[in-house]
Amino acid sequence: MDITVLLKKAGEGDSEARRELMPLLYAELKKLASGHLRHDWSLTLSATALVHEAYLRMASAEGAAFQSRSHFFAMASRVMRNVLVDMVRYAKAEKRAQALTVHLEDCGDIGQPGNDILLELNDALDRLAAEHERAAQVIEMRYFGGMTVDESAAALSISPATVHRELRFAQAWLHRELASS
Numbered sequence: 124m125d126i127t128v129l130l131k132k133a134g135e136g137d138s139e140a141r142r143e144l145m146p147l148l149y150a151e152l153k154k155l156a157s158g159h160l161r162h163d164w165s166l167t168l169s170a171t172a173l174v175h176e177a178y179l180r181m182a183s184a185e186g187a188a189f190q191s192r193s194h195f196f197a198m199a200s201r202v203m204r205n206v207l208v209d210m211v212r213y214a215k216a217e218k219r220a221q222a223l224t225v226h227l228e229d230c231g232d233i234g235q236p237g238n239d240i241l242l243e244l245n246d247a248l249d250r251l252a253a254e255h256e257r258a259a260q261v262i263e264m265r266y267f268g269g270m271t272v273d274e275s276a277a278a279l280s281i282s283p284a285t286v287h288r289e290l291r292f293a294q295a296w297l298h299r300e301l302a303s304s
Contacts, residue, residue, distance in 0.1 A: 130189040149174070152199060155269050177202040193270070193278035197260070200268025208245045215242075247300040251293060258293035261286055 126147055132140035156170035156177070180202050189195040252259035260279060264270040265286075272290075276283045 126192045126195075127190075130192065130195055134189055145178075148195070151196070152178070155196065155199060156203060173203055173206060176206050180206070191277070193274050196268055196270060196274070197264050197278045200263055200270070204245070204263060204267045207241060211241050243301060243304060244297070247297050247304075250300065251296055255289075255293070255296070257281070258289045258296065261289040262293045262297065265290060 126144070129140045129144040129147070133144050152174045153170050156173040177199055181198065189198065248259050248262060251262070257279060261275055264275040264278060265272075268275075270278065272283045272286045276286045279286070281289075
């Protein structure tokens, strides 16, 4: 059965469609998660764990209905980004809590630039989304979601040429933002 049809049925509460859907999407979700983890975020998380956490968050979302395969993967990409950012924030909070009882000479190299870069990128993407939502969505789909230009275009109902323009604009905008911080 077509993935889009199964997604719609699952969104309508069809448990059989959900059971059929997960094996079809699992390999692609894992590839998407591997893409997220390819960057050096200094996280101890496997692609499998990221897929499972993202799936749990998506499954528990109220009224989650997906119009198409592209829409599903766009949302999965966003959820995975949120999972990674939440993990970095949690790790930073844990370090602050531990810093109260740890002596400075025992710390060694506690800086993890990968984590800080992810948080800075996340904040910059949020600022970009506030000003240019579609450009932020294109970045999220292409870099966090690993979606192709055509898949991104389909998910956003725009042309591939527009995806290229939005991508170039967003890259320049983010470069300027991140260079100034």
